[in-house]
Amino acid sequence: MDPEAIADRTTLGVFFRQAAKYGDRALIHYRDGDAWQVESWDAMRGHVLAVASALIEGGVKSGDSVILLSENRLEWLYCDLGIQAAGAITVPIYPNTPPEVANTIAADSRAVMAIASNASMAAKLTVAGPLRAVAVMDREVPGWIVKGPTQHAELTSRLSRLRPDDLCTIVYTAGTTGVPKGVELAHRNLVDVSRAAVKVHPITDEDRSLSWLPYAHVYGRINEIFVGLVYGGQTWISRGADHLAEELQEVKPTIMCSVPRVYEKMYAAVMARVQEAGAARRAIFDWAVRIGTRFSRTASPGPILSAQRRLADRLVLASLRNRLTGGRLRFFVSGGAGLAREIEEFFWAIGIPILNGWGLTETSSGVCSNTLxxxxxxxxxxxxxxxxxxxxxxxxxxxKGPGNMRGYHNKPEATAEVMKDGWFYTGDIGAIDGDGFLKITDRKKSLFKTAGGKYIAPQQLEHALLSDPLVQRSVIVGEGRPYVTALVVPDWDAARKQGMDEAAVKARIQQTVDRVNERLGQWETIKYFTLLPHDFSEADGELSLKQDVKRKVVAEHFQDQIEAMYTGKSKPS
Structure with missing residues (x-):
């Protein structure tokens, strides 16, 4: 098969060209038992063609939709590319998706086949209507791989007919409304956005990344995986967020994408250790971070500040970087949610830049990003x-950009609401400064007015509260109310480890609220807050599949606690 016969602005055109270039070089590292195993470019190429052949033999035609329902694993990656190599359209579904939602997606996409991780995942889907079969990665797929590629002539024909504007994937996003909408992304969307990212970030085929974000979401699938295919680097598939600390030490990545919650936990762990240290060590740590902060904010550091930074590095910062990231990390990329100021500044201060970026499913993830x-x-x-x-x-x-979706699948009215004259209306509120940097204020739907007619941007306040490592989550309340209040979920486990009872936790959160309020206008200050005994949950409908808070559901479930903050039953903050 000649890679040059496949259109360059398609995902398969990129993959097969890179596979021909890198051959037996390592592409993906994955865990099998206690050891890391390696999938080379050549092996991935063979597996992709084997999956595509099996799909063709199973009756999948060009333009058909095929569901991919699985946690992150090696098979996810070559099944995704295999579906596309057969000329079909990948429809990824989160593994934690309830059966009724999974079947709604299957019906809306008119999927003819599905590939599920295991039998329990497969059981979520009902074989009916267009959906003819569900293959299992732990059962049928190994047989496909052993059999190998068989449909050479048909594959060559389908790949040669593939065009950049052809539909590559339908990604369903429910947000916090609970109603799935299928975002149609063409091959050129993924390719153009990924190439744009490689242009602005200094990444090469010598880089290595640790991948843990869910592949059912565009952030992980494009920024961790497809961008990696574009620059030719190596990727390690993490076993999940709970293993990141251990795997960072093992893998020693040079780049990594993540979400603010991971950085917040890393920061909290560092601060907890600092609190346990003696007064002298705490003083040295604080001095080193202050020097790092000054250094990171100075465009051309002078000899004195540079010398102080080298000393801070020897005493504190270098060992801290090794402990947090393995010592080789050049930068983190952050997306998916807002990043608290204190968190971003802390990581830059210790010599681990976090490059905050922004995008949406409807824009193929990438719209803009800070760079080094x-x-x-x-x-x-x-x-x-x-x-x-x-x-x-x-x-x-x-x-308006190369990542803008073709539209919402089977929803022309919804598409027309957000796509006008080539512009995508994002639903986010923001401002562009004089140098072209974008600042996000909030989601348009999240903004609310108090009884006094003042607009409140709740996410800004929530992100500010997250600067305290003891705050696990918060929700700002106040629509139509005389003042602003907050529901706060503390990290009770961390508090117990620090010997803090509920009164001590409340006092600590009070200090954080006071600090946040100092920067706010009087109308937006947080007057009261209530501590909640546990975090919100997806099972109770309070979190979306992406773990975003469903504000209306939370307001209903915690109505009594909210009312208490407006009827004098709570103490003022």
Whole structure:
């Protein structure tokens, strides 16, 4: 098969060209028992073709939809590319998706086949209507791999007919509304966005990344996996968030994508250790971080500050970087949610840049990002090459770029609401500064007015509260109310380890609220807060599949606690 016969702006055109270039070089590292195993470019190429052959033999035609329902694993990756190599459309579904939602997605996409991780995942799908069969990665797929590629002529024909504008994947996103919408992304969307990212970030085929974000979401699938295919690096598939600390030491990645919650936990762990240290060690740590902060904010550090930074590195910062990331990490990329100011500044101070970026499923993830060369705190950076931004009269951010979706599957009215004259109406509120850096304020739907008619951007306040490592989650309340309040979920486990009872936790959170309030206008200050005994849960409908808070559900479930903050039954903050 000649890779040059496949259109360059398709996912398969990229993959097969890179596979021909790198051959037996390592591509993916995955855990099998206690040891890391390696999948080379050549092996991945063979597995992709074997899966595509099996799908063709199973009756899958070009343009058909095929569901992929699995946790992150090696098979996910070559099944995804195998579906596309057969000319079909990948429809990824989160492994924690309830059966009724999974079947709604199957029906809407008119999927003819599904590939599930195991029997319990397969049981979520009902074989009916267009859906003819569900294959299992632990059962049928190994047989496909042993059999190998068989449909050479048909595969060559289908791949040669593939075009950049052809539909590559339908990614269903429910957000916090619970109603799934299928985002249609063409091959060129994934390719163009990934190439734009490689242009602005200094990444090469010598880089290595640790991948843990769910592949059912565009953030992990594009930024961790497909961008890696574009630059030719090596990727280690993590066993999940609970194993990241151990795997960072083992893998020693040079780059890594993640979400703010991971950075918040890393920061909290460091602060907890510092609190346990003696007064002298705490003083040295605080001095080193202060020097690191000054150094990271100075464009051209002088000889004295540079010398102080080298000393801080020897005494504290170098060993801290090794302990947190393995010592080789050049930068983190953060996305998926807002990043608290204290967290971003701390990591830059210790010599681990976090490059905050922003994108949506409807824009193929990437819209803009800070880079090592162009960075501004509290922003999500400048647009990627080829991306235009515009701020509407009401503050909504509009995007026109290579990642913009074709539309919502089977929902022309919903598409027309957000796609106008080539601009995607993101639903996010923000501002562009004089140098072109974008700052996100909040989701348009999250903004609310108090009884006094003042607009409140709750996410800004929630992110500010997260600067305290003891705050696990918070929800700002106050729509139509006389003042703003907060529901706060403390990290009770961390508090117990520090010997703190409920009164001590409340006092600590009070200090955080006071610190946050100092930076706010009087109308947006948090007047009361209530501590909750446990975090919100997906099972109770309080979190979306992406773990975003469903504000209306939370307000209903905690109505009594909220009312108490407006009827004088809570003490003021």
């Amino acid at each position: 060369y162009e960075h501004r705190f509290l922003t999500v950076g400048k647009p990627f090459p080829g991306v235009e931004l515009k701020i509407a009269d009401d503050g909504e951010i509009l995007v």
